[in-house]
Amino acid sequence: MKNKYIIGIDLGGTYLKIALFDSSLRFKEKKFFSTSEFSQPESLIDGIAEAVFEIIKENKLKNSDILGAGLGLPGPIDVKNGVAHFFPNIPGWIDVPVAKILRKKTGLEVFIDNDANLMCLAEFRMGSAKGAKNAVCLTLGTGVGGGLIIEGKLYRGSSYAAGEIGHMPINLKGRPCNCGGFACLESYIGNRRIATLVKKVFKKDIPLDEVSRMAAKNNSKAIRVWEDVGAKLGVALVSVVNLLNPDRIVIGGGVANAGRVLFSKIEEVIITRAMVVQAAKVKVFKAKLGNDAGMLGGALLVKEHSGGL
Ligand SMILES: [Zn+2]
Structure with a gap:
């Protein structure tokens, strides 16, 4: 060794x-x-x-x-x-x-x-989920990936496919997803979908990292974009928080750079919609290891x- x-x-x-x-x-x-x-x-x-x-x-x-x-x-x-x-x-x-x-x-x-x-294993051993007992990690990009730490161990599930938060449906009807399902979280907050929202709000294409910088400078349209993403992600996380009662949620990937506006919205949705006991315990962090x-x-x-x- x-x-x-x-x-x-x-x-x-x-x-x-x-x-x-x-x-x-x-x-x-x-x-x-x-x-x-x-x-x-x-x-x-x-x-x-x-x-x-x-x-x-x-x-x-x-x-x-x-x-x-x-x-x-x-x-x-x-x-x-x-x-x-x-x-x-x-x-x-x-x-x-x-x-x-x-x-x-x-x-x-x-x-x-x-x-x-x-990513979840690394954040748990060396990053923002270090010391957590139960943690949920997400990566936001073209796809929306997820990983679970349960009782201090990476939880892989019966066929090693647990943690697919991006493919949790958040609506009864919605767009078909590459996984074969429809109305998946990923089809609402994957990068391509956010880019479409940006075009609708700004009437032109703007790279997502630029939208993050604009939000940091209080641009109201940019804030609207990230609040919309945060609201949808927050709803999905309310289910996760109620189901797993984690102490930490760690969010990484390019979209996590949207910063305070995104994280505040997620926290607001969790606090207002998750069950009181679980909501009081969980804290949301940005991933540390990038x-x-x-x-x-x-x-x-x-x-x-x-x-x-
Ligand atoms: Zn899917």
């Missing part, structure tokens, strides 16, 4: 992020690759293997120096068998045995899990499997 390095990998819709950590989970190196060049699962897995080779070679290490690689993927994962079932926002993946293929290609121990679970959470979670997954946690 000592002096062994760990590789953490986070695959998102836009970037493949890979990091080399030392055994204390300090970053030794971080690399980002665009995922747009990999249209097929095969080429994407090849790309991941190449990135692994590169980071090992550049740091003058050998495979025997690496404890393993942990990879976060944006969809439901069979954690036990290392199979990615499908990705709601990346087409072409059906029951791909990612861990087995990568083990063969790289010669390393490879473990995979859902990316939001890994873009690093997925890679750190990948490394923590390797530690978990190696008995190092």
Whole structure:
């Protein structure tokens, strides 16, 4: 265990992020690759293997120096068998045995899990959910991911697919969602949907980070956008708070940068609509680890499997 390095990998819709950590989970190196060049699962897995080779070679290490690689993927994962079932926002993946293929290609121990679970694991061990007993973590982006810590442990569910807060319906009728359902939270507050709302409110396209800056300067239209997002997310979280009675909710991803206006609205909805006992206990925090959470979670997954946690 000592002096062994760990590789953490986070695959998102836009970037493949890979990091080399030392055994204390300090970053030794971080690399980002665009995922747009990999249209097929095969080429994407090849790309991941190449990135692994590169980071090992550049740091003058050998495979025997690496404890393993942990990879976060944006969809439901069979954690036990290392199979990615499908990705709601990346087409072409059906029951791909990612861990087995990568083990063969790289010669390393490879473990995979859902990316939001890994973000949640990282925030729980090292970030805003540290010390919590029961926590709910969310990542807001193109998709809306979720992870659950229950009684101090990551809760994966009966087929390892728990925590899909983004696919909780928040209405009887609504837009079809990439998951096969409809009226899912994600179809109301995913980035694409917020961009449509921005266009409606401002009568033009404005990048979401700019809308966040405008809200910080009290622009009333920008505030309207984030209050609308906060109200919808708040309603979904009221159900989560009543169901799980968490002590913390941690919100990450680009949209979390909307700041105070978004968080105030979420808190207001929880306080006014959740049951008194649960609402009094829960606190809402912004995620602490930002873009690093997925890679750190990948490394923590390797530690978990190696008995190092
Ligand atoms: Zn859905």
